[in-house]
Amino acid sequence: MTVPATTSTSPVPVRSLQTRRRYGDRTFRLAMLGAAGVVVLVLLAMVVFLVAESWPALAHYGPLSFLGSDRWAPSDATAASTRPNPYGIVQFIYGTVLTSVIGLLIAVPMSVGIALFITGIAPAWLRRPLSYLVDLLASIPSVVFGFWGIFALIPALQPVVSFLIATLGKVPVIGGVFAGPFFGLSYFTAGIVLAIMVLPIVTALCREIFATTPADEREAALALGMTRWEMLRTAVLPRSRAGIMGAAILGLGRAFGETIAVTMVIGNNVLSITKSIFSTGATMASVIANEFTEAVEPFHLDSLFVVAMWLLFISLIVNIVGKLWVRRIRGDLVW
Amino acid sequence: MTVFLAALVAVAVAVLAWVLTYVAAQGLKYLGPAFFTHTPPGNPASYGGGYANGIVGSLIIVGLATLISVPFGVAAAVAIVEYGGRFTAAVSFITDVLVGVPTIVTGAFIYVIWVTHFGFSGLAGSFALALVMLPLVIRATAEMLRLVPVHLREASAALGVSRARTIVSVVLPSARAGITTGVFLAVARAMGETAPLLLTALGNQEFMQLHPTQRMSTLSLQIFTDAITGFQAAQARAWAGALTLIIIVLLFAIGARVIGRRTSVTRS
């Protein structure tokens, strides 16, 4: 057994983390990192290929022309003419935003209320079953919501909408937004369906946010003699404003991406923007779903890819903003 | 005010009940054993037949999608949790972003890179669904891996077991139940998807197609196609299909929770 001649006075250089790897370990690590790399590749490829596929139309008509018109009339398209652009997409953006906003206006207040109830008022034994039930809404497939929307929701909405048309429809200035006739398929119907579909995710996020209110703040409020609701209003809600905003943004992202349910109840009127929320319309996702397999006109398919490209960009932006926002408030929690 | 909040909860639960009972009521009118063994009649306006081809198609396409997405997803999650660094932190963020990509866009993407070269097929549909499932599998697996206590990894390292072997033989098996739960939930989600399949698998109303390189139908596609026709007979089939789909999805979702609750990693 040899002992080094000197217990070395000059220290071995500082050894921090990784230097080299055993052969098997090295291969394994590369394989795992490779798989992770595929994920990045997929996102990049999506952006690249969608832009590439829309390029012929973008080049032919000019990129901005799509955003300058709300008239989508594929039958007007010819291979040669470049003006006016028959594939204006503004009404799809309008439809996507409008239906999502209607959905959020209904869903966010409801979600906040439900989350407040579950985290602050419901007895402990009730909390999990209630959360479970709300989450169950998220499991129902989109196509089923659409189907139910046509045959169950629309008939139920008729009296409500007739009432709204009769009252709000007569108000000066904004009356046009609530004007009839209502044939069932409409922006409004799609908004209601979206509200139902977005409710679970916004509720779950709000539940998490409300649960972070420290127990002693809640108890202090109760000790002062407040009712449960007053405690929630003073101790929980004020500090949760930013979090609720984040949940709403993420809900918006979810609503933007919803395709089938919306397609089935919105009526797919692609021609141009229609003013009333009770009239038929179209969204970016619905026009793609509807026309993709029958896109035979010149530049028709390419223009649908323009729509897809914009849809991707808009959802990416909203989702990234929402994620960053929520991360900022929550510190570090990974969703 | 408490009453008002409780009413909101009641409304949400009522809507859930409404949807489920309506679908059940409509679906049960037509659901029978014939529904699972027959394909739709040639003339959509005539009664009879079933969605056997769609059910089989769903199983095949989602099955393939699972086979594709799970290995990649688990490996990527291993990279994120076990080999953490700036690159994998970016991957984690991108995974979260991918969850939010509209599924119709995913379908359009697969159309561009696969269908334009190889035509519509069940396989293309599998790729699209795999992309939908991938971020879900990664997230669930990463969460489960993070829950495996450090002292288990240290115990293995202290035995002189290599890093790779520790991950494969100690860490992953410990997380197995949770990962399975995550996969089940991703499968439930994939079974319900329609939009990406419109642009990839396209659907096949007429007959049973078992070969994934051809156009295939799925349960969701058949429901969609039949629901928007004007024919009562087709719609009747669609309701039975919708009920079947909900039952399948709920089975997977509930199965996931049962698995998840049964085993706990942190048993000492």
Added chain:
Amino acid sequence: MSLAEPADTPSGLQIPARRGTADSAGARIEVSNLTASYRGRPAITDVTLTMRPGQVTALIGPSGCGKSTLLRCLNGLHVTVPGASVTGGVYLDGTDIYGRDVDLVSVRRRVGMVFQRPNPFPTMSIADNVAAGLKFGPRKERRARKLDEVVERSLTQAGLWEEVKDRLSRPGASLSGGQQQRLCIARALAVEPEALLMDEPCSALDPVSTEIIEGLISDLKQDYTVVIVTHNMQQAHRVSDITAFMTVHSPGSPGELVEAASTHELFSQPVEQATIDYISGKVG
């Protein structure tokens, strides 16, 4: 949460295969001017100590003095934490384990460890736990051995065989705390190390189990170099041949080795004031 692996070699210059010499089994571990840090801040500084085969060396000192850190430097577990580093040398039979070409995974085959909280692998049976080190280790070590025999031998060495021989396929987690710790000892012994590091092995156990394990330690020192960290002075007095006392001189400063001597000497005639204060109970 993840472990990082430093200083592995592609082809693996391994430390020469273990040997048991005729006179005493076990390896000689020499620590030389060792400083161990986390993200640049030293946890222990300039430690020099020798641990010889056939002896039990105990590391004692107040909490936070770095005794566990020192222990974890002896088998390279310290540097698996991201941001951790060492300067100085730890020589296993003359070869610096932090040397440039040394594969730390192979070091850990020769220097085993038992942790404070028993940590059997939860998804494996008792037998599989004991055999884990062999099953997941290099293939050539597995070839010459019959797993059943190894399992029985290791469990006997750990004093657990009689209690579990009829239920080897039950999960490892189904045992009591003391039994689990002995299972972990059996698991560590199954790979036939030359040294065994024990990090407060009894602190989470009841007195009966503690007594059993302390009895084990006396047996184990025949065949292994044993190093034990303990916060219990009486335990150090009971089981060890050599005792090393560590402390921090002021809050936030790194731990230092104050004094090391034969156990009898250290407890009856300590030299340094800090040692005297600790042993007499003046400081905790």
